[in-house]
Amino acid sequence: MLLRKINNQYLRICKSPQLRPFHSARVMNAPSSVNDLTKEPVRKEFVDMLSDFDQLMDKMIPVIREYYLDCGRPKTVKMNEFALPDQILKEIGEIKESGQSIDQCVDTLKTSLKYSLKTMHPFFMDKLYAGSEPIGQVAELVTAILNTHVHVYHVAPVFSVMEVECVKIFGKEFGFKEEHIDGTLNPGGSMSNMMALLAARQEHFPHVRNEGWKAEDKPVAFTSVQSHYSVARGAMVAGMGINNLVNVPCDRMTGVMIPEKLEEALKAEIEKGNKPFFVNTLAGSTVMGGFDDQNAISAICKKYGVWHHIDACWGGYLVFSNKLKTTLFAGAEKADSISINPHKGLSVPTQCSLLLTNNKKDALRKSNHSGAEYLFHETEYSKYDIGDKTLSCGRRGDGLKLWMCMQRNGLEGFRAKADDAMEKSVYITNQIKKQPEKFTMVNEPQATNICFWYIPKAFRNGAEYTDSQ
Template sequence: MNDFCPIPEVDKHGEFLQKVVELLFKNIVFTTRQDKVVLWQSPEQLEEQFDFGLKQNGDGQEKLLSLLRSTIKFSVKTGHPYFINQLFSGLDPYGLAGQWLTDTLNASVYTYEVAPVFTLMEKHVMREVCSMVGPDWGDGLFCPGGSFGNGTAMNLARYHKFPDTKAKGTYHLPKLVLFASEECHYSIHKFAAFLGIGEQNVISVKTDKVGQIIPESLEDKIQEKLNDGSVPFMVVATLGTTVRGAFDPIDDIADICKKYDLWLHIDAAWGGGLIFSQKHRSRLNGIERANSIIINPHKLLAVPQQCSMLLVRDKEILHKCYSRGAEYLFQKDKHYDRSYDMGDKYLQCGRKCDVFKFWFMWRAKVCRT
């Protein structure tokens, strides 16, 4: 089959898509405790049993259905009642419905004219979540994962201290250092390397017996680096460390950041979901004092992968740091208010909609516990 046209036709594709949906319902969506979480195969075994080859000619629909069955057969059923791994699990039915609609519309969320509903929806969701952090918070981004969000925040922190890096680069900068828990997520070191800060300039701060940053150790490290001529610019705290789930003492850390004029970023990719809990919200006390926060609704809130939010207190910094004003997208003569074109504050251009499944689940569940 050589079906090059990307336009669905009822006569040609209707029955096929119905079979796909039935296959997904039966084998993934409505799994039970009697089903296996995974039919484990070694990489060598899977290479032998699965048809990974690519051909010059397309396969027919029956063969394609067979490939779908094989993919399901050998994949991990993350919605299975017994699955829990890497801080996420479950398959929320409302999130799934939102994901399906998002994928079917296939919108790219950079201007209002191509994604009007999703553009306004992002504004509403971002505004609401920011208000839950604190009254001074007012902007943010949806990110392709918490790691990307951490890296974006690191760049914002450097821009905040040295705004001319956007135009001039980093050749003229002093030796910059940032501070993070010895149990911080590895993305901090990865993005330090990516941004030209250097892994060695991520200064590890000692933690206590439950994995929380020791504030006295943080201040000692800052003083040590000031004495050797380095320029501290940022502290990364964590609310819900990856291995032990530790919550750093945010108020103590914020006091130190204020004393030394340092950007405070909070990696709350996991623990940030508690902002929706009346019972456990107090675990996040002090987050309003940060400069930026990462929250991953696809973790504690079980929104389908992926859904990650970077929130910032400074309402202007995203545009100042990242805007470029490409006129082929962000024309000055549009027939609506151009401030609705959010794409210019993003590092990405083409961007999948991550907000709808989150918004749809929020509308379905409403109550906070």
């Protein structure tokens, strides 16, 4: 009897059923199937929770359906209803001492839909991501219902298996050999890039883990001048300092790293007595969408013995295009690590970011392991204990939505997304070029970032203008 009582009580700890006075009608009228006499009766707390779930779904599904339809009428429905913080605060009200009804909660969810940006609206072009797909959205609901962490296999077997498989699939797309692939899903591209820098630090300066940086270390890392700010933030976090991150010049017209400049910079730092250990290159720079020459850079990195990372957070999804794989990503298979965000370009709900390593056996575990004995044990499936390879302890199950989006679309669906994006980039570029009186291209796009100037009327008809005007 003790065990039963304990468990009854434990349940109440988690669910506080006495705090749910709002839906007594539903609870009283629980459908008879809920408590089939031939089965163990469903505990009241779960009947109550199900009533909440049912009411929320009953009320929210029509709202969500209307939201989809609104997004599908972009000429008459605005992308956003912009409001200042005071207005939003007024409409969402305050958190009160007493709990509020499902209807009041639904009102807040409606307000959230109303004032948030419709990222799935066709006119949303603000940042490097867009709307997500229904399969990913429903996978997120299931993830929230399962509500488990992905640190060790035995609490998250399915999420762990899916994560490991997704890592393999993405690694292979970049041309890595299956037996050389490792990687993890991380909370965002900034974290993936930072973890790559830390893995390189561990390889070149293994004493830093325990002893910290020493004066004689003189670490220096290199990145494209066009790179995302997370690389500098990584250098800052890692305690090597942003000044010890050398910005390698890029071609003025393409925004692509000049390999000769990288080699010059490497030589100059070595002459100063500094120790290069990490080069960050780009596969889709944030602004110009440039793809660095990975073959040339790989050769230089191998010559000087430094870790070659590709930040493909933004442009990496284009690897699914068979045509672009062999052009934009030529040489990527030689890199030591690649970060890629399926939440960009592939419509997987945010957050979804991968760091892949190539031929760096256990580098992530060496870099990040904690030795937390209460969590990690040697078992036949301990390679699925992913948490020890990351900076997190508890981790979201981002693998499920990625797996589900891949299953629904198939690899050919992802390929078509990449090919479509490129086709449309060419189309839009051509449209811009057809109207030289109104627009002028900054450069010939390598991929899907199209940089152009709108020419104000005052500067047309032969009037001179420069970039600075």
